[in-house]
Amino acid sequence: MSTTAEKKAGFGSVLWDYLTTVDHKKIAILYLVAGLFFFILGGLQAMLIRIQLIAPDNEFISAQFYNEVLTMHGTTMIFLAAMPLIFALMNAVLPLQIGARDVAFPFINSLGFWLFFFGGIFLNVSWFAGGAPDVGWTAYAPLSLFSESHGVDYYAIGLQITGFGTLMGGINFIVTVVNMRAPGMTYMRMPLFTWTSFIASVLILFAFPALTVGLFLLTFDRLFGGNFFDPEMGGNVIIWEHLFWIFGHPEVYILILPAFGVFSEIIPTFSKKRLFGYSSMVFATILIAFLGFMVWAHHMFTVGLGPIANSIFAVATMAIAVPTGIKIFNWLFTMWGGNIRLTSPMVFALGFVPTFTIGGMTGVMLASAAADFQYHDTYFVVAHFHYVIVGGTVLGIFAGIIYWWPKMFGTMLNEKLNHWFFWLFFIGFHLTFFFQHFLGLMGMPRRYWKFLPDQGLDLFNLISTIGAFGMAIGTIIFLINVVMTQMKGEKVSGDPWDARTLEWAIPSPPPFYNFKQEPLVRGLDALWVEKMQGNGKIQPAEPLGDIHMPNRSFVPFVISLGLFIAGFGVMYQGAMWILAAIGFGITAGAMLYRSVKDDIGYHVHKEELEEEEGDGSNG
Amino acid sequence: MAEDVLKSGNLPENPERATLEGRNKFMGFWFFLGGETVLFASLFGTYLALRNSTVDGPTGQEIFGLGLVFLMTVILLTSSLTSVYAMYHMKNNDFKKMQLWLGITVLLGFAFLGLEIYEFVHYVNDYGFGFTTSAFSTAFYSLVGFHGAHVAFGLVWIISLMIRNHKRGLNLYNAPKFYIASLYWHFIDVVWVFIFTVVYLMGKVG
Ligand code: HEM
Ligand SMILES: [Cu+2]
Numbered sequence: 001m002s003t004t005a006e007k008k009a010g011f012g013s014v015l016w017d018y019l020t021t022v023d024h025k026k027i028a029i030l031y032l033v034a035g036l037f038f039f040i041l042g043g044l045q046a047m048l049i050r051i052q053l054i055a056p057d058n059e060f061i062s063a064q065f066y067n068e069v070l071t072m073h074g075t076t077m078i079f080l081a082a083m084p085l086i087f088a089l090m091n092a093v094l095p096l097q098i099g100a101r102d103v104a105f106p107f108i109n110s111l112g113f114w115l116f117f118f119g120g121i122f123l124n125v126s127w128f129a130g131g132a133p134d135v136g137w138t139a140y141a142p143l144s145l146f147s148e149s150h151g152v153d154y155y156a157i158g159l160q161i162t163g164f165g166t167l168m169g170g171i172n173f174i175v176t177v178v179n180m181r182a183p184g185m186t187y188m189r190m191p192l193f194t195w196t197s198f199i200a201s202v203l204i205l206f207a208f209p210a211l212t213v214g215l216f217l218l219t220f221d222r223l224f225g226g227n228f229f230d231p232e233m234g235g236n237v238i239i240w241e242h243l244f245w246i247f248g249h250p251e252v253y254i255l256i257l258p259a260f261g262v263f264s265e266i267i268p269t270f271s272k273k274r275l276f277g278y279s280s281m282v283f284a285t286i287l288i289a290f291l292g293f294m295v296w297a298h299h300m301f302t303v304g305l306g307p308i309a310n311s312i313f314a315v316a317t318m319a320i321a322v323p324t325g326i327k328i329f330n331w332l333f334t335m336w337g338g339n340i341r342l343t344s345p346m347v348f349a350l351g352f353v354p355t356f357t358i359g360g361m362t363g364v365m366l367a368s369a370a371a372d373f374q375y376h377d378t379y380f381v382v383a384h385f386h387y388v389i390v391g392g393t394v395l396g397i398f399a400g401i402i403y404w405w406p407k408m409f410g411t412m413l414n415e416k417l418n419h420w421f422f423w424l425f426f427i428g429f430h431l432t433f434f435f436q437h438f439l440g441l442m443g444m445p446r447r448y449w450k451f452l453p454d455q456g457l458d459l460f461n462l463i464s465t466i467g468a469f470g471m472a473i474g475t476i477i478f479l480i481n482v483v484m485t486q487m488k489g490e491k492v493s494g495d496p497w498d499a500r501t502l503e504w505a506i507p508s509p510p511p512f513y514n515f516k517q518e519p520l521v522r523g524l525d526a527l528w529v530e531k532m533q534g535n536g537k538i539q540p541a542e543p544l545g546d547i548h549m550p551n552r553s554f555v556p557f558v559i560s561l562g563l564f565i566a567g568f569g570v571m572y573q574g575a576m577w578i579l580a581a582i583g584f585g586i587t588a589g590a591m592l593y594r595s596v597k598d599d600i601g602y603h604v605h606k607e608e609l610e611e612e613e614g615d616g617s618n619g
Numbered sequence: 620m621a622e623d624v625l626k627s628g629n630l631p632e633n634p635e636r637a638t639l640e641g642r643n644k645f646m647g648f649w650f651f652l653g654g655e656t657v658l659f660a661s662l663f664g665t666y667l668a669l670r671n672s673t674v675d676g677p678t679g680q681e682i683f684g685l686g687l688v689f690l691m692t693v694i695l696l697t698s699s700l701t702s703v704y705a706m707y708h709m710k711n712n713d714f715k716k717m718q719l720w721l722g723i724t725v726l727l728g729f730a731f732l733g734l735e736i737y738e739f740v741h742y743v744n745d746y747g748f749g750f751t752t753s754a755f756s757t758a759f760y761s762l763v764g765f766h767g768a769h770v771a772f773g774l775v776w777i778i779s780l781m782i783r784n785h786k787r788g789l790n791l792y793n794a795p796k797f798y799i800a801s802l803y804w805h806f807i808d809v810v811w812v813f814i815f816t817v818v819y820l821m822g823k824v825g
Contacts, residue, residue: 172647230754
């Protein structure tokens with residue numbers, strides 16, 4: 001058990017360090033690397049889709065393979081790319097923003113990561129084991145029951161494992177915010193990224209269990225002869241749709257709220273103004289989350305729930321546009337009259353506002369149930385959700401990565417390349433998806449492998465594919481930027497953006513205990529308050545003393561590995577049941593070990609802290 | 620200070636919430652139970668949608684025996700009460716009595732689980748009512764079985780806590796663990812009350 005940060009550089013020791021870390025800053029890096037990996041994978045799948053659709057009647061990939069690629073693209077992007085990248089930002093930033101030394105449950109935090117990771121790997125094993133899932137990311141029954149390969153089983157079990165991880169991550173952040181705030185960090189002084197992450201975590205807590213149940217039912221039906229979705233045995237296929245969307249709609253807000261938070265940090269920083277309408281922003285966030293649970297059936301307008309149900313869900317859905325609109329105006333008013341610096345994160349923010357607004361507008365169009373009979377399952381829906389997810393969530397994630405990169409790694413991504421990345425990605429994005437609105441209105445159904453010539457669909461599909469290449473090139477530039485920046489390794493100060501919130505008050509990257517002395521927060525935008533009214537440094541809330549830190553642990557990895565192994569046993573059954581026994585045995589044994597073995601952490605002693613350079617503040 | 624949490628004796632009034640770790644566990648577990656509520660709500664919703672989808676299989680009305688289920692209910696409710704006693708003794712720093720009442724809780728839990736297994740075996744053997752018989756049977760076994768699995772997990776949990784700590788007694792480190800295990804036990808109990816009502820009583824009435 002070591003008390004100071006190890007400085008051994010050997011590959012083995014670094015690997016072991018990351019396999020066993022419970023430090024939220026390192027877990028953030030794990031999420032970032034894994035999330036980017038899956039983002040690239042999902043991106044390659046997207047390119048296959050777009051190349052297949054570059055021309056009518058194309059035979060680039062087979063229909064079966066197209067279905068698999070399409071399904072895996074959606075599933076990967078939502079569960080294995082967007083979610084972990086959001087968790088990367090939350091882990092990197094949230095504890096620092098509230099002045100905490102760590103999260104509430106460092107062990108659970110690491111467990112959450114490893115569950116997500118092994119679930120993601122499990123899902124992707126399907127490519128090599130007879131075919132990936134091929135029924136769309138929504139896996140509607142009864143189609144998902146008829147799919148013959150084990151693909152859908154990989155989907156159900158892989159997402160199940162990943163989902164457990166997400167749930168744990170969510171609980172961890174809720175408790176961190178409630179219990180771990182520094183003195184003076186009242187709720188209404190929390191930075192907006194912390195607020196939106198907090199509310200997104202609450203959404204995770206109440207939405208993911210519905211998916212858990214849905215996936216269990218699907219697994220029971222496919223592997224154990226259950227009858228939930230089999231009409232011949234009295235089952236009802238609509239149950240899946242309800243459970244999936246009771247989870248699925250809150251999920252889209254889980255994806256977007258943290259992105260809202262990112263921009264609510266970036267826009268004030270680079271406008272040199274405090275966020276306009278802070279309390280209305282908080283209020284809007286909570287309202288969106290609340291309403292988000294009451295609109296799921298807008299995905300099911302054409303199922304036949306009847307006019308009354310459709311009307312209620314239509315009105316509830318439209319209502320969400322109100323708090324969303326509040327946010328849009330608050331961002332605009334924050335910029336209004338501000339001292340704007342066009343750094344790359346700010347340019348991302350400027351691109352985000354109109355793009356997301358368009359996505360929200362098409363959302364309201366879709367929300368009118370009668371019209372949705374026309375739009376549903378066409379490219380119009382595809383265009384809508386890419387405007388909100390790519391134009392909102394993905395832009396937010398990348399803006400956040402660029403903005404907090406110095407805090408995470410102590411280096412600064414090259415601004416010029418960042419701008420190139422933005423413009424290629426942004427223009428590519430609009431080329432790809434803007435024209436899909438019209439394809440949808442012209443009647444092109446989503447998820448089809450081919451479209452036919454002479455129906456006026458050729459040109460827009462061609463443009464769409466060209467745009468996709470723009471996005472891909474932009475992303476490649478970002479990756480090159482990352483590699484170049486890290487190879488150069490030029491260090492920057494703790495506060496390179498001249499920012500406002502607490503995380504910028506400590507060195508970049510922060511010491512493993514974050515704050516040498518607990519900070520005293522004296523207002524909203526804690527650091528800015530000190531810059532304006534104090535000496536620019538955060539006041540300590542306590543004298544220098546011992547710091548309590550959690551022990552590293554390999555157990556989360558083992559618990560997750562056990563479930564990974566067990567998944568194969570449950571799926572292949574027969575002689576493979578042995579794998580289930582081994583896997584569940586490993587998991588149960590590791591949990592028991594965790595339960596009975598004392599783990600009370602250790603202390604960094606005052607004397608060691610005194611020896612370290614500086615005063616732990618930004619200096 | 621870190622080692623102090625392992626000392627027993629002289630504990631504060633609410634030992635489960637005396638340390639930051641304890642408070643975190645306590646609160647985190649409440650939130651976890653919130654998620655569990657959604658989980659069971661989803662299962663209940665599914666069950667309600669399928670409870671009349673018996674196809675050719677038996678209906679609930681035909682097979683449910685209220686006597687047995689009533690006995691199970693009484694046993695589980697009593698076990699909730701005994702776990703309250705255990706926590707009462709925890710707060711009074713009386714480790715022996717806490718273990719005793721936890722032991723009784725565990726015994727009652729086993730009795731409940733035994734009866735549930737008997738019930739299921741009975742349905743399968745005497746009525747041909749298996750997991751795959753109808754949509755209703757699948758939903759029934761999933762909901763009630765999920766609850767049963769929770770009971771089994773809770774038993775393993777409480778027993779391992781009791782064995783792990785039987786020599787060293789109560790301290791600030793293990794008090795939160797005992798406390799949340801008992802919270803979990805209450806939760807299981809509450810879920811059962813709903814199962815008793817929604818599955819069995821409503822099933823019998825038709
Ligand atoms: C003003 C806010 C919004 C409204 C009114 C809205 C409305 C809708 C409606 C009615 C649909 C169903 C269309 C159909 O299938 O026929 C839909 C689909 C979808 N929306 Fe939104 N939406 C909004 C914001 C968002 C946001 C913020 C996200 C994600 C960040 C999002 C992601 C999605 C996704 C992924 C789908 C398609 C799911 C699928 O079928 O695969 N939406 N939206
Ligand atoms: Cu929705």
